[in-house]
Amino acid sequence: MTTDDGLNYAETGATRLGPLPEGYHHLRVRVPVGRGRAALETAGAAVTGWTMHRASGARVAASTARAEPGTSVEVSIGAGPLRFRAPCRVIWTAGEPDRIGFAYGTLSGHPECGEESFLAELAADGTVWFTVTAFSRPARWYTRLAGPLVPVLQRMYARRLGTTLRRLVAEADTGGTGGPRWSGSRHPTTG
Numbered sequence: 001m002t003t004d005d006g007l008n009y010a011e012t013g014a015t016r017l018g019p020l021p022e023g024y025h026h027l028r029v030r031v032p033v034g035r036g037r038a039a040l041e042t043a044g045a046a047v048t049g050w051t052m053h054r055a056s057g058a059r060v061a062a063s064t065a066r067a068e069p070g071t072s073v074e075v076s077i078g079a080g081p082l083r084f085r086a087p088c089r090v091i092w093t094a095g096e097p098d099r100i101g102f103a104y105g106t107l108s109g110h111p112e113c114g115e116e117s118f119l120a121e122l123a124a125d126g127t128v129w130f131t132v133t134a135f136s137r138p139a140r141w142y143t144r145l146a147g148p149l150v151p152v153l154q155r156m157y158a159r160r161l162g163t164t165l166r167r168l169v170a171e172a173d174t175g176g177t178g179g180p181r182w183s184g185s186r187h188p189t190t191g
Contacts, residue, residue, distance in 0.1 A: 007089065007105045008113040008139055015103045015117035015133045016092050024114055024135035025151045031162030033120070034128040034169040042172040043120035043128055043165055044100025048093070052118070056157075056164040067093055067102035086110050098122040111143045112136040112150070118161070130165050132158040 011021040020026045033043050046052040048067045050060045053075060062073040071090040078084050088104035101119035106112055114136030121129050134154065138144040146153075 005089070006107045008108050008110060009106060009115065011115070011135070012091055012105055013103075013115075014135060015115045016094075020133070020135045024137045025154075027116075027132065027134040027136070027151065027154055027158060029155060029158035029162060030129055030131045031159065031166065032127050033130045033162065033166040035126045036128070037122065038172075039128040039169050040098070040100065040120055040122040042169050043130060044095075046165055046168045047101050047118050047120055047130070052161055052165045052168065055168060056160050067104075069093060071104075072107075073104060084111060086112075091115060092117075094119060106136070106139065111138070111140045113139040120165070128169070130162050132161060134158075 014021050033039065046055075049065065050062055050067070050073075053060050057077065059076045060073060061076075062071055064071045067073075067090045069090055069092060072087070073090065074085055074087045076083050076085045087107040087109050089107055091103045091105045093102040094100060099119060099121045101117060103115055103117035105115045114134060116132065116134035116136070119131045119133075121131065123129060136150075136154070138146075138150065143150050
């Protein structure tokens with residue numbers, strides 16, 4: 001199934017509005033990545049600027065420098081003939097005072113069909129949480145063949161993103177300014 005906008009699933013926006021649709025594997029991984037507003041801003045910049053994905057080892061080709069609705073993005077992992085490409089489109093973004101992130105939906109050619117959101121949120125106690133929420137099911141022969149292994153790999157990848165984001169937040173030089181001095185995969189002076 002392909003929708004008029006190229007998505008290979010119908011429940012567009014369900015990661016934002018909920019509930020997650022039936023008939024899919026559901027994923028929710030929540031990881032603390034820091035504390036305070038500066039940590040939220042650093043995490044949000046890393047999530048929406050593709051830095052978190054790239055720093056986790058994935059390749060990202062996006063039509064915009066930051067996630068925004070309509071952005072075409074291809075995330076790929078692996079090497080050579082074993083490189084898996086995942087074409088997506090950004091469905092929604094969040095740029096609220098205590099919530100920064102986005103979701104993308106899968107396009108035709110993606111190994112899965114469904115949607116995945118990546119959010120950094122500042123809780124009332126000052127903890128910054130990174131949450132991955134997704135629903136998906138196999139769309140290609142090899143993901144159908146892999147069966148129950150796919151959700152395990154998805155959970156591992158989501159946890160890797162959380163670990164990567166925690167590291168990026170810890171490494172950021174906030175300098176007491178209330179926000180990050182840099183946004184990108186490398187610090188401008190220490191590389």
